[in-house]
Amino acid sequence: MKQKKNDYKKVNKVYKLSQSGKLLIDRIRKTRLRVTILAVIVFFIALIGVFQLMFSENWTLKNSNKLNSGMTSVVDESTETVSSTVHDTENLESEETIESSPTSNSALEIGTKGGQLTNEESTILIPPSNNSEKTERRDEVTVGDAAKDSEEDSKNDKTKESIAESNKQETIADPELIKLEENQKSEEHSIDQQIDKLNSISNSKSSSQKYSFVVAFGVSVFDNPKSLNVIDQLRYATYVTKIDETVENSVSYSKISYKTGKGTVEGWVRSQFLSDSLKPITGEEYKELSFEPVKKISGRISNVRGIYLTRSSVSNREKIAKWVSFAKSTNLNAFVIDVKDDEGFMLFKTNAAAKFVPSANDKAYYTKDEFKAIAKELKEKGFYLIARIVCFKDPSYARAHMDRAIVYKDTGAPYMGVYKVPWASAYDRQLWEYNVEVAKEAAEVGFDEIQYDYVRFPEIRKEERNKLDLRKPGNETFAEAIQKFLIYSKKELDEYNIPLAADIFGLVSTAVDDVGIGQYWEAVTNVVDYVCPMVYPSHYANGSFGLSVPDAYPYETIYRALSDGIRRNNHIPTPARIRPWLQSFTATWVRGHIVYDENAIRKQIKAAKDLGINEYMLWNASNNYKNMWYE
Numbered sequence: 001m002k003q004k005k006n007d008y009k010k011v012n013k014v015y016k017l018s019q020s021g022k023l024l025i026d027r028i029r030k031t032r033l034r035v036t037i038l039a040v041i042v043f044f045i046a047l048i049g050v051f052q053l054m055f056s057e058n059w060t061l062k063n064s065n066k067l068n069s070g071m072t073s074v075v076d077e078s079t080e081t082v083s084s085t086v087h088d089t090e091n092l093e094s095e096e097t098i099e100s101s102p103t104s105n106s107a108l109e110i111g112t113k114g115g116q117l118t119n120e121e122s123t124i125l126i127p128p129s130n131n132s133e134k135t136e137r138r139d140e141v142t143v144g145d146a147a148k149d150s151e152e153d154s155k156n157d158k159t160k161e162s163i164a165e166s167n168k169q170e171t172i173a174d175p176e177l178i179k180l181e182e183n184q185k186s187e188e189h190s191i192d193q194q195i196d197k198l199n200s201i202s203n204s205k206s207s208s209q210k211y212s213f214v215v216a217f218g219v220s221v222f223d224n225p226k227s228l229n230v231i232d233q234l235r236y237a238t239y240v241t242k243i244d245e246t247v248e249n250s251v252s253y254s255k256i257s258y259k260t261g262k263g264t265v266e267g268w269v270r271s272q273f274l275s276d277s278l279k280p281i282t283g284e285e286y287k288e289l290s291f292e293p294v295k296k297i298s299g300r301i302s303n304v305r306g307i308y309l310t311r312s313s314v315s316n317r318e319k320i321a322k323w324v325s326f327a328k329s330t331n332l333n334a335f336v337i338d339v340k341d342d343e344g345f346m347l348f349k350t351n352a353a354a355k356f357v358p359s360a361n362d363k364a365y366y367t368k369d370e371f372k373a374i375a376k377e378l379k380e381k382g383f384y385l386i387a388r389i390v391c392f393k394d395p396s397y398a399r400a401h402m403d404r405a406i407v408y409k410d411t412g413a414p415y416m417g418v419y420k421v422p423w424a425s426a427y428d429r430q431l432w433e434y435n436v437e438v439a440k441e442a443a444e445v446g447f448d449e450i451q452y453d454y455v456r457f458p459e460i461r462k463e464e465r466n467k468l469d470l471r472k473p474g475n476e477t478f479a480e481a482i483q484k485f486l487i488y489s490k491k492e493l494d495e496y497n498i499p500l501a502a503d504i505f506g507l508v509s510t511a512v513d514d515v516g517i518g519q520y521w522e523a524v525t526n527v528v529d530y531v532c533p534m535v536y537p538s539h540y541a542n543g544s545f546g547l548s549v550p551d552a553y554p555y556e557t558i559y560r561a562l563s564d565g566i567r568r569n570n571h572i573p574t575p576a577r578i579r580p581w582l583q584s585f586t587a588t589w590v591r592g593h594i595v596y597d598e599n600a601i602r603k604q605i606k607a608a609k610d611l612g613i614n615e616y617m618l619w620n621a622s623n624n625y626k627n628m629w630y631e
Contacts, residue, residue: 407468452486455504525572
């Protein structure tokens with residue numbers, strides 16, 4: 001019995017020792033993990049510091065062969081530099097700003113307080129939802145049925161099967177088909193020639209204008225080359241106009257002027273930190289983009305306060321009369337109306353549809369003359385009319401021209417994307433012509449402005465892109481194709497003297513690339529007259545801008561997104577005016593969302609106005625807008 005008791009004590013002692021050992025080992029492991037994490041953080045901080053140092057003005061000067069070896073440092077450490085922040089951010093919860101390297105492949109770099117988008121998240125955004133708040137309230141007005149006609153899933157499946165089956169059959173060299181392909185190539189070549197001609201004209205007109213871009217971080221602006229008193233510092237890629245040049249102590253200086261939130265500033269910088277184009281900054285992928293000055297057209301009225309209306313919401317005069325009454329009672333002055341909607345259907349019968357996609361006219365509510373009379377009446381009542389034309393998300397066109405649509409290489413089945421409809425290709429020059437012809441007819445019936453939506457490629461995951469036939473001509477990039485289409489549109493619409501606007505993802509103003517869909521901020525805004533970023537707070541990932549749930553911070557999200565757009569506009573010679581799309585729906589699918597009531601809408605409007613942007617448009621897919629006074 002005594003032996004058993006001793007054995008029990010031994011076992012119990014060993015057990016206690018093992019427990020203590022386990023606790024000790026756990027502590028050691030946790031300590032090692034903390035040390036490892038700390039080391040990784042320190043490493044990346046050091047790496048960022050080295051990167052900034054390498055591209056800073058100070059480092060470049062020290063390592064430049066152009067300067068005398070005995071030259072003093074660029075910026076005296078005791079010199080108090082002037083902040084280059086364009087706008088006051090004291091009203092924001094966090095004063096961090098998004099500093100994006102133009103050569104980064106990430107679509108969004110977020111402040112340290114927030115999370116970070118992955119590459120997949122940066123290119124696959126939450127699509128605009130039709131599930132806007134449907135509950136009727138006293139402060140809401142619902143006019144017309146905003147439901148859009150769509151093809152049945154079974155039809156899509158049949159389309160896939162028929163295309164796949166046809167691709168299995170033996171291809172026959174049909175002379176008519178060969179002739180058609182030759183004509184298509186001829187048309188595409190003609191459009192590209194027109195774009196080249198437009199660029200050459202733009203180049204000749206702007207040859208006397210000397211504009212440059214800053215190609216180093218923190219470039220000092222001096223009052224004059226002799227005293228070298230620092231009056232400001234310029235961000236990487238800032239756009240400036242070169243006024244004069246001089247040499248002082250064997251160093252070349254350029255006199256420049258540039259825009260800030262407080263007006264135009266003049267000063268001197270070292271010439272070596274200027275480039276005559278953005279190409280050295282944007283990198284190899286964007287080297288073919290054009291940043292030449294483009295003639296801009298202003299709208300008939302300023303300070304637009306508009307709402308989006310579907311085709312069905314204006315399908316008869318009674319519905320239109322209700323919208324006029326609503327707008328008059330709420331201080332709205334503009335309507336954005338679907339002329340060619342998300343399914344490719346027309347508001348009024350167009351010659352363009354009759355030529356390219358006859359079925360697109362099947363559901364038109366008016367003839368051209370009928371809507372021309374309506375447009376005239378609306379304009380006489382003081383309304384500004386914007387024609388929304390959905391460009392490349394055009395299922396009607398894709399089904400009618402499957403030989404031009406985006407398809408899978410192995411089966412020939414159409415690429416459907418997140419919207420479950422076949423996508424046309426933004427490379428398709430015939431589709432360019434179709435969209436422009438629709439725009440011309442919209443101008444002819446009396447619209448004041450053309451607004452392109454879905455002027456982009458679909459959100460295609462990188463691993464899936466190689467599986468698709470995008471109908472790509474040569475080495476043309478997504479961003480290059482979108483910009484060329486916009487340049488072509490500007491040229492073709494020139495005789496109508498009508499402004500051209502482009503809707504773009506809100507993220508584009510902050511992203512350092514084209515977010516994988518061809519929308520590169522500078523490339524778009526330098527061409528069009530109005531750029532319309534869809535800065536819906538619900539469409540930003542949690543953690544963006546250092547905000548836990550951007551949807552819950554309407555003022556802060558809009559302010560920061562538009563601030564980035566304003567800053568980017570200073571990079572180019574002829575930036576478009578910014579007129580944002582604001583959120584007028586409750587994003588119930590977002591965890592932590594808020595109800596977008598009158599207060600939330602006012603906060604968005606205030607954010608835009610605090611930045612000097614006094615016009616906006618409200619989006620609600622179901623056309624359920626708050627009955628409030630819009631300012």
